[in-house]
Amino acid sequence: MRKTTSRGRTGRHLAPDATPSAKQAKAEAALPKQPDPLDDDLPLAREAQRAVRVLNPSGSVTMPRPPRRRVFAVANQKGGVGKTTSTVNLAVALALHGNRVMVVDLDPQGNASTGLGVEHGAGTPSVYEAVVEGMSLDEIATPVEGIPSLYCVPATIDLAGAEVELVNVVAREARLQKSIATFSGELDYILIDCPPSLGLLTVNALVAAEEVLIPIQCEYYALEGLGQLLRNIELIKAHLNARLRVSTILLTMYDKRTKLADQVEQEVRGHFSEIVLDAVVPRSVRVSEAPGYGQSIMTYDPGSRGATSYFEAAEEIARRGAKLSPRRGDKDQKGGN
Numbered sequence: 001m002r003k004t005t006s007r008g009r010t011g012r013h014l015a016p017d018a019t020p021s022a023k024q025a026k027a028e029a030a031l032p033k034q035p036d037p038l039d040d041d042l043p044l045a046r047e048a049q050r051a052v053r054v055l056n057p058s059g060s061v062t063m064p065r066p067p068r069r070r071v072f073a074v075a076n077q078k079g080g081v082g083k084t085t086s087t088v089n090l091a092v093a094l095a096l097h098g099n100r101v102m103v104v105d106l107d108p109q110g111n112a113s114t115g116l117g118v119e120h121g122a123g124t125p126s127v128y129e130a131v132v133e134g135m136s137l138d139e140i141a142t143p144v145e146g147i148p149s150l151y152c153v154p155a156t157i158d159l160a161g162a163e164v165e166l167v168n169v170v171a172r173e174a175r176l177q178k179s180i181a182t183f184s185g186e187l188d189y190i191l192i193d194c195p196p197s198l199g200l201l202t203v204n205a206l207v208a209a210e211e212v213l214i215p216i217q218c219e220y221y222a223l224e225g226l227g228q229l230l231r232n233i234e235l236i237k238a239h240l241n242a243r244l245r246v247s248t249i250l251l252t253m254y255d256k257r258t259k260l261a262d263q264v265e266q267e268v269r270g271h272f273s274e275i276v277l278d279a280v281v282p283r284s285v286r287v288s289e290a291p292g293y294g295q296s297i298m299t300y301d302p303g304s305r306g307a308t309s310y311f312e313a314a315e316e317i318a319r320r321g322a323k324l325s326p327r328r329g330d331k332d333q334k335g336g337n
């Protein structure tokens with residue numbers, strides 16, 4: 001891990017079943033009596049604790065860890081449909097409820113890194129060094145401040161050149177898969193935030209992943225272009241990654257005032273049936289404000305509809321994952337991740 005912090009220690013406050021009683025809360029508030037290296041983290045860690053209490057007051061909702069690591073490519077070649085927002089918020093929701101999660105920012109714009117408050121200025125070891133130069137993720141993954149068990153592999157502007165630089169690299173489609181394999185930490189979820197294109201970076205995500213999560217914006221033209229993404233997924237499945245499947249569709253930016261949003265929802269559910277999550281993310285200004293504070297909506301405004309919808313979506317994802325078999329069937333297995 002690039003930066004070592006003792007952040008993990010704050011995890012004791014955040015176990016899924018840790019709904020603090022008044023007594024516990026008082027004890028926690030009194031915790032750091034002496035100067036503590038954790039001091040800097042405390043405001044964010046407290047926000048995270050508060051988020052768990054607001055989102056899950058009785059502590060009755062658990063997000064069971066999957067029996068095997070799940071790697072998701074969050075993909076849709078359209079920009080602005082909620083890929084990054086969904087990646088960040090689902091990752092935080094899962095990590096706040098006992099899962100070990102890593103976000104891989106694979107978009108040169110670095111929005112997922114920004115949203116998690118992770119340094120990604122020029123010169124920061126990033127996914128570029130991993131994919132293009134073969135650096136181990138152990139040296140790149142950074143703990144996300146205030147959220148125990150959440151790590152981020154940031155993206156810097158260097159990544160913008162990677163599509164071209166990778167063209168002549170050996171096994172160019174499997175670079176990310178290889179670097180993920182170098183990560184020595186144990187993880188339950190890896191969420192790869194893809195750029196808005198179907199180029200080599202997205203191909204790398206689709207080769208590294210087993211599942212694809214497609215966010216769909218509840219607006220006009222929502223389904224346009226999706227056919228091309230699905231065809232690419234089929235091609236990758238046929239030639240590079242037999243395990244790949246579209247496991248999850250999340251409807252985002254639902255505006256209940258418009259009839260259109262409802263029509264898009266019906267259409268998507270009619271077409272993709274059970275892989276569409278029941279939870280739908282509403283269009284909400286609060287959701288779009290959160291990244292400006294280097295925070296997810298989960299900690300920025302845990303009582304908001306945006307936060308509860310991502311919380312519900314994460315819970316559904318976790319519940320489905322709990323039913324997976326511990327190991328991939330031998331038949332499906334082609335390369336590891």
Ligand SMILES: Nc1ncnc2c1ncn2[C@@H]1O[C@H](COP(=O)(O)OP(=O)(O)O)[C@@H](O)[C@H]1O
Nearest residue numbers: 079080081082083084085253282283284287288
């Ligand atoms: N549910 C939402 N309500 C309002 N704004 C949203 C919502 N989800 C995302 N946004 C905003 O829409 C823009 C695009 O979202 P983003 O997640 O970056 O999409 P993508 O990664 O697919 O390009 C961002 O400014 C983001 O803050």
Ligand SMILES: [Mg+2]
Nearest residue numbers: 083084107111
């Ligand atoms: Mg994005």
